[in-house]
Amino acid sequence: EVQLVESGGGLVQPGGSLRLSCAATGFTFSSYRMHWVRQGPGEGLVWVSRINSDGSSINYADSVKGRFTISRDNAKNTLYLLMNSLRVEDTAVYYCARERMGPTDAFDIWGQGTMVTVSS
Amino acid sequence: DIQMTQSPSSLSASVGDRVTITCQASQGINNYLNWYQQKPDKAPKLLIYDTSNLETGVPSRFSGSGSGTDFTFTISSLQPEDIATYYCQQYDSLPYTFGQGTKLEIK
Numbered sequence: 168e169v170q171l172v173e174s175g176g177g178l179v180q181p182g183g184s185l186r187l188s189c190a191a192t193g194f195t196f197s198s199y200r201m202h203w204v205r206q207g208p209g210e211g212l213v214w215v216s217r218i219n220s221d222g223s224s225i226n227y228a229d230s231v232k233g234r235f236t237i238s239r240d241n242a243k244n245t246l247y248l249l250m251n252s253l254r255v256e257d258t259a260v261y262y263c264a265r266e267r268m269g270p271t272d273a274f275d276i277w278g279q280g281t282m283v284t285v286s287s
Numbered sequence: 288d289i290q291m292t293q294s295p296s297s298l299s300a301s302v303g304d305r306v307t308i309t310c311q312a313s314q315g316i317n318n319y320l321n322w323y324q325q326k327p328d329k330a331p332k333l334l335i336y337d338t339s340n341l342e343t344g345v346p347s348r349f350s351g352s353g354s355g356t357d358f359t360f361t362i363s364s365l366q367p368e369d370i371a372t373y374y375c376q377q378y379d380s381l382p383y384t385f386g387q388g389t390k391l392e393i394k
Contacts, residue, residue, distance in 0.1 A: 202383075204331075211374065211385055211386070211387050211388045212323075212325075212331065212374055212376070212385040212388075213385070214382050214383040214384065214385070226381055226382075228382045229382070262330055262331070267333070267336060271319075271321070271336045271337050271340075271378075272319070272321075272378035272383065273321045273333050273336035273337070273342075273376075273378070274321075274323075274331070274333060274376075275333045275336075275342065277330035277331055277332070278330060279330055280330055
């Protein structure tokens with residue numbers, strides 16, 4: 168079964184750090200571009216970051232640039248998001264998502280999400 | 288950033304109704320437009336990609352159309368399991384942006 172499973176969320180104080188993980192199973196992880204998308208409580212979806220299949224091309228939303236780092240380990244079939252200097256406004260459910268194969272940048276597989284709460 | 292404006296923000300309809308949601312981009316997006324369904328406390332699910340292509344396994348009552356800056360998502364006959372929030376998303380340019388969502392309820 169094609170699946171993404173996030174972990175690593177939790178409660179952290181402002182200014183703190185967390186590392187999220189996204190374990191991929193059921194498909195050739197190393198062939199796909201991957202993304203992180205977040206959703207604040209009661210809010211809509213916000214794209215955070217993407218990384219291409221071999222990790223050589225990375226992009227971030229301006230709101231997280233310089234604070235978050237996306238990476239991947241294709242040998243472990245795992246995507247990561249290292250979040251530093253966390254702010255209250257980073258509180259959200261964080262989803263990892265696979266980009267559909269082909270010329271379209273659609274997110275065809277999503278994880279269940281992991282909650283990050285930034286609060287003192 | 289490209290702004291995506293969905294309307295309505297919420298919608299109440301009866302089972303069997305035809306439901307239409309619109310999404311307007313702040314600039315042309317070359318039909319690089321996807322639609323997602325999100326049920327409460329669940330991850331989003333891809334329904335339509337590239338404006339009008341139905342994702343594998345998605346019922347044919349869902350469809351999409353449009354061009355330029357104006358796009359439409361339609362459910363031809365609303366079913367009880369379609370209760371969800373629907374989002375459009377552009378990928379013409381980074382950062383990818385989503386509409387604010389349309390919450391669909393059964394009347």
